[in-house]
Amino acid sequence: MSAELSFFDLFLQASLLVKAVMLTLLGFSIACWTMIFQRRKVLREARQQLQNFEDKFWSGADLSKLYSEISARAHIFGIESLFVAGFKEFARLRKSNVYSPQAVVDGTHRAMRVAxxxxxxxxxTHLPFMATVGSISPYIGLFGTVWGIMNSFIALGAQEQATLAQVAPGIAEALIATAMGLFAAIPAVMAYNxxxxxxxxxxxxxxxxxxxFSSILHRQTAGENQG
Structure with missing residues (x-):
């Protein structure tokens, strides 16, 4: 009995549509887990970078030197991108002889907002896909289950004498689709949240x-104008 109801045997006995549902859900699950590990790494790096940058920024480091150090890197991301965009716009406005503190704040703020x-x-990235998988996977699995149970009862109706042994494998293979739908959906929803x-x-x-940062540049520009 256990051999007949093994997962692999039930998959092989399932109808073509139920097999397609199971394979689709398996693909969703593999894709989601790949994205989960990738997003986890990216967000961990972003949090670590934020802490390191703020420690250096608020330690009184020279902004020009900090800008030169960061902009020389090949890959700039996270809060460093905001700083580089804002300071670059600040320097451009200074070269254009724009000394109005409000104009400096507005320009740097717009540049940082884009960044x-x-x-x-x-x-x-990938979060909408996780949300989609978490939303639709149970319904896809339920569809496969309904289809499989329907086929089982249709086949059962053609038998003169119905027994539990005849209908159990068909129902079991159909319920696997629901289980796979939940298996794909639950990690996706948890990771998305x-x-x-x-x-x-x-x-x-x-x-x-x-x-x-905008306030710092505003005070710096205002102090230079007064001087």
Missing amino acids: LSREVDELE RFTHHVEKLENSYGNFMEE
Whole structure:
């Protein structure tokens, strides 16, 4: 009995449509787990970079030297992208003889806002797919289950004498589709909620830095004008 109801045997006995449902859900699950590990690494690096940068920024480091150090790197991401975009725009406005503190704040804020949008888009990569898998996988699995049970009862109706042994394998193979749907959906939903929370925290931290950095540049420009 256990051999007849093994997962692999039930898969082989399933109808073509139920097999397609199972393979689709298996593909969703593999794709989601790959994205989960990749997103986890990206968000961990972004949080670590945020902490390291803020420690250096608020330690009183020279902004020009910090900009030169960061902009010389081949790959700039996260909060460093916001800083580079803002300071670059600040330097451009200074070269254009724009000394109005408000104009400097507006220009640097716009530049950092564009960089923030790009960084958030990058952090949210694959999250919509996880949300989609978490939403539709149970229904895809349920569809496979309904289809498999329907075929089992149709075949059972053609028998003169119905027994549990005749209908059990068909129902079991159909229920596997629902189980696979849940197996794909539950990790996807949990990962989506967790990663969305981390992205929101990073976005808030980036937004706070934008406001503080803009205030620093505003005070610096205002002090130079008064001098």
